[in-house]
Amino acid sequence: MSHSQPRKDPFADIPTLKITAPMSGHAPNRTDEWCFSYISQSAAGRVNKSNPLVRSFCIRKVFLHEVRNVLSSKKHDNIGPDGRAQYPLPPVGQPAHRSRHSGKPDGTENAHQLPTSYWKEGWYLWMGKSNVSLINKIVTMRMDLKEEHDYAMKEENLRQQWLVHQKRAKQGAPDPPAMQIITYPETIDSSVLKPIQLELPPIFYRMNRTLEKSRSALNLTHQAVKSGDIFVIIKDKAFSRDPFIAAKKVLSIVYERWKDHLFPDNTKEESKDPKKGSKA
Numbered sequence: 001m002s003h004s005q006p007r008k009d010p011f012a013d014i015p016t017l018k019i020t021a022p023m024s025g026h027a028p029n030r031t032d033e034w035c036f037s038y039i040s041q042s043a044a045g046r047v048n049k050s051n052p053l054v055r056s057f058c059i060r061k062v063f064l065h066e067v068r069n070v071l072s073s074k075k076h077d078n079i080g081p082d083g084r085a086q087y088p089l090p091p092v093g094q095p096a097h098r099s100r101h102s103g104k105p106d107g108t109e110n111a112h113q114l115p116t117s118y119w120k121e122g123w124y125l126w127m128g129k130s131n132v133s134l135i136n137k138i139v140t141m142r143m144d145l146k147e148e149h150d151y152a153m154k155e156e157n158l159r160q161q162w163l164v165h166q167k168r169a170k171q172g173a174p175d176p177p178a179m180q181i182i183t184y185p186e187t188i189d190s191s192v193l194k195p196i197q198l199e200l201p202p203i204f205y206r207m208n209r210t211l212e213k214s215r216s217a218l219n220l221t222h223q224a225v226k227s228g229d230i231f232v233i234i235k236d237k238a239f240s241r242d243p244f245i246a247a248k249k250v251l252s253i254v255y256e257r258w259k260d261h262l263f264p265d266n267t268k269e270e271s272k273d274p275k276k277g278s279k280a
Contacts, residue, residue: 033060033141037134056134058126059198066145067119080118087119087145090152092126093193119145123198128191137191 035058045052067084069076076085091097095114128134136155140148224230237243 032063033058035059035137035141039131051131054129054131054134056126056128056137058137059196060124060126062119062121062124062145064121067121084118084120085145087149089117089119089193090148091156092191093117093124098192098194120195123196124193125196126191126193130190133191 035056037054037056039052039054041052044050064070067076067087069079069085078086080086088094094117099114126137128137140151143151221230224233
């Protein structure tokens with residue numbers, strides 16, 4: 001009794017291109033934020049219990065799915081007229097703070113008139129100059145935009161409470177027992193967040209510009225071959241005198257170069273005194 005073999009797919013041995021769908025979810029598994037810090041301290045700073053010098057900056061890319069509702073992504077709430085989720089930038093990224101940080105006077109005088117800035121897809125630069133701002137930045141790196149906004153609002157609320165109690169302390173009023181342990185520093189003045197334009201040219205940009213004319217020439221040649229005009233041109237040129245004239249010019253040039261190479265002295269004398277032969 002013979003057992004029938006399973007039927008083989010007729011296209012099984014033909015090489016094919018397999019397209020694999022990405023995993024479900026919205027978070028790509030690649031780095032989109034880089035931070036660099038410079039920290040220094042001196043012997044005098046240790047004696048005086050001074051904080052070390054801290055300078056930090058981070059570059060982050062915000063993707064489309066983080067601010068818009070796209071396929072395979074969670075649904076955002078509070079969508080604005082432009083289709084983006086209305087996630088406000090943290091206080092260090094608002095126009096009023098950026099203006100004050102850059103030294104412009106309108107940052108403090110007209111802060112209430114400046115519109116609120118929201119997260120958009122693109123690149124952002126964060127800069128900080130204190131250890132507390134760096135710690136807060138590290139904490140927020142594990143959060144999405146909504147969680148980071150909620151965290152920033154909580155921190156801003158604590159900061160406002162700290163400012164109120166500092167003002168009351170200067171007036172001699174005692175702080176409530178629950179607020180005595182709060183010593184919230186001025187972290188908002190030591191950091192800033194701003195969008196940047198980081199559109200780098202492609203790697204082969206210069207090469208594409210160099211080969212642009214060659215690409216145009218090849219395109220014209222392809223069109224000539226496709227239409228058959230090039231064969232007519234080749235036939236006309238092959239049976240004309242042009243190939244023989246071109247070959248004659250090439251041979252004459254080669255002969256002159258060869259003669260100059262074998263008899264260099266005669267060539268120099270003839271170039272110095274071209275009428276020497278006629279006088280003799």
